[in-house]
Amino acid sequence: MKATQPDPFQAFTVTIAVEQKLPDQVTNLVTFGAFVQVADGIEGLVHLRELAWTPVKTPSDIVQVGDKVTVVDTEIDRERRRLALSRRQGSSAGV
Template sequence: MIDPSENPELWDFLSSLHSGELLTGTIAAIEPFGVFVALDDGPDHPLFPGVGFITYPELSWTPFNEASEVLHVGQRVSCEFLQFDTWNGEARLSLRATRPDPFQLFADGIEVGQELQGRVTEILTFGVIVEVADGIEGLIHVSELAGTPCQGTQGVVRPGAYITVVVTGLDRQRRTVSLSQKRTSKGSP
């Protein structure tokens, strides 16, 4: 824990920040547990390479394998301040909050009942995952597949195959898309 009495400049700076405030800085280090940001107006941190910190989920709306796919050391960034981490004495930040949410943009242009083309990305025992837009995936429950009910997911579709689906549900809060292959105008892949 960072002692406030030993780091009054740091504590004063972090205490002055407000949730939602936009902060700028430079990526100082990328670690397996998150990304440190040297904030332009912030003091040096007594232990870390930057007073700002971004957890991996706050880096991007879309999935990634490594932080280096999203940013690099030395890169200038603008981030939204989330909260003051009093244990580590750092500003928790979000990079993704400064960018449009692709799921919400997708949801704005889609209606329940609309047919879409999608690529099968994964076969599960209870259904099939289909990418219906760049970085947007939906689930076809096994009961909504065009094959016979006794087939389950086996042999109905293959990963990589392009199929027609119908949007049966869209949950903006949970960021989920429910799909059907049965209810398409074709009723099959």
């Protein structure tokens, strides 16, 4: 039944463009970055180097699960179903 429905990731990626700003909510922190929900059931990764203008050691230095953040979509990999996001590019001033 599920196979007959359109893939939500593919449908979402058709509606966005690289360098588009997206309001997101942080859903998970990992050693190399933070995952944020960009749409219902769709998450992207903000790599550690893209969290802030200045180097940080851990994502929790900048964001916490549940935080609302604005990010920019920097890469869409439809084959691997991955979104690369940047918080640095989402803000006009350095953090």
